[in-house]
Amino acid sequence: MKPYVFITRKLPDELVKPLMDVAEVEMWNKEEEPVPAQLLREKANRATALLTMLSDTIDESLLDASPHLKVIANLAVGFDNIDVPVATKRNIVICNTPDVLSDTTADLTFGLLMATARRLIESANYVKEGKWQGWSPYLLAGHDIHHKTIGIVGMGKIGQALAKRATGFEMEILYHNRSRNEVAEQQLNATYCSFDDLLTKSDYVVCLTPLTNETKHLFNKQAFQKMKSSAIFVNASRGAVVDEEALVEALQTGDIAAAGLDVFTKEPIDVDHPLLSLSNVVALPHIGSASIETRTVMMKLCVENIIRLLQNQDPKTIVNKELLSQNC
Numbered sequence: 087m088k089p090y091v092f093i094t095r096k097l098p099d100e101l102v103k104p105l106m107d108v109a110e111v112e113m114w115n116k117e118e119e120p121v122p123a124q125l126l127r128e129k130a131n132r133a134t135a136l137l138t139m140l141s142d143t144i145d146e147s148l149l150d151a152s153p154h155l156k157v158i159a160n161l162a163v164g165f166d167n168i169d170v171p172v173a174t175k176r177n178i179v180i181c182n183t184p185d186v187l188s189d190t191t192a193d194l195t196f197g198l199l200m201a202t203a204r205r206l207i208e209s210a211n212y213v214k215e216g217k218w219q220g221w222s223p224y225l226l227a228g229h230d231i232h233h234k235t236i237g238i239v240g241m242g243k244i245g246q247a248l249a250k251r252a253t254g255f256e257m258e259i260l261y262h263n264r265s266r267n268e269v270a271e272q273q274l275n276a277t278y279c280s281f282d283d284l285l286t287k288s289d290y291v292v293c294l295t296p297l298t299n300e301t302k303h304l305f306n307k308q309a310f311q312k313m314k315s316s317a318i319f320v321n322a323s324r325g326a327v328v329d330e331e332a333l334v335e336a337l338q339t340g341d342i343a344a345a346g347l348d349v350f351t352k353e354p355i356d357v358d359h360p361l362l363s364l365s366n367v368v369a370l371p372h373i374g375s376a377s378i379e380t381r382t383v384m385m386k387l388c389v390e391n392i393i394r395l396l397q398n399q400d401p402k403t404i405v406n407k408e409l410l411s412q413n414c
């Protein structure tokens with residue numbers, strides 16, 4: 087009997103085809119809506135493998151109810167939606183999609199920084215809404231990007247790709263990370279800083295850390311108060327690294343100048359959330375890695391990882407590496 091694999095979103099058939107050759111595959115039939123939690127639970131109960139989205143919660147109770155599960159391939163590099171320690175205890179391999187999305191996410195993050203600094207969305211709407219009466223010296227004037235200081239919190243793969251883009255704008259690059267990044271220092275001339283130093287010195291503060299117990303609400307009232315009043319905050323990691331109430335207050339009181347946000351604590355964010363009413367906020371619907379090319383490669387990587395695991399080979403990318411020698 088073929089192993090049963092459940093995919094929690096409608097993906098293109100041609101990308102899933104290789105999996106169908108080795109497994110019985112079922113997919114949730116909607117592209118834009120997550121699978122209901124109860125249905126996921128029922129499917130997971132029979133599944134040997136799951137291909138999940140970052141919007142699916144894979145917690146202890148779901149893992150408890152999934153006795154045959156061998157692998158979960160998450161269509162994301164981030165895996166904060168999965169209880170990895172519990173999965174590891176149950177010998178369930180967790181795969182993610184690192185590297186393949188770093189350049190695409192860095193492009194979006196730098197684009198978001200530019201859109202926020204130069205007020206691109208506000209300006210485009212201004213024209214389309216017929217508000218443009220004529221040229222004037224400070225009409226929709228924003229802030230320079232070139233030769234300014236960017237502070238990157240989380241100098242990992244995406245952070246490094248972002249720093250590379252910042253060098254093209256001749257920016258001074260500061261970074262804060264769990265450990266020193268020699269490539270960033272030697273090849274990109276980035277300078278390591280304490281978190282507080284980075285906050286006080288940067289014109290642009292960009293968050294690219296994973297969401298962990300340590301980074302939850304890292305950007306709180308105190309952090310925003312340490313930033314320059316002209317600083318622009320950009321978050322392309324996970325919403326919960328930010329205390330959103332504190333961010334609203336910082337933007338309203340002028341502790342910081344503006345924010346570019348690709349991610350939110352609750353996704354989708356409620357349309358009446360105070361952040362969305364502020365003209366100095368650019369909000370995007372979590373599209374960091376959303377290019378057709380990159381999403382296709384991410385899907386292929388998930389499919390390949392599941393096939394490899396089902397054939398008792400090492401996956402190409404794994405989160406809980408400690409399981410490699412045991413399982414694969």
Ligand SMILES: NC(=O)C1=CN([C@@H]2O[C@H](COP(=O)(O)OP(=O)(O)OC[C@H]3O[C@@H](n4cnc5c(N)ncnc54)[C@H](O)[C@@H]3O)[C@@H](O)[C@H]2O)C=CC1
Pocket residue numbers: 163164165184185187188191239240241242243244245262263264265294295296297298300301322323324348349372373374375376
């Ligand atoms: N907006 C979007 O669509 C996307 C968001 N992401 C988010 O970006 C995150 C980073 O992705 P990668 O760069 O590939 O991961 P990575 O693992 O290569 O880099 C993360 C870096 O953050 C550092 N870090 C962890 N905890 C820290 C802390 N407390 N203080 C300072 N630094 C800390 C790590 O040392 C590491 O260098 C993902 O975990 C994900 O949450 C990733 C892709 C797309």
Ligand SMILES: O=C(O)C(=O)CO
Pocket residue numbers: 140161162163164165187374375
């Ligand atoms: O990969 C991730 O972690 C994302 O947020 C989407 O690509």
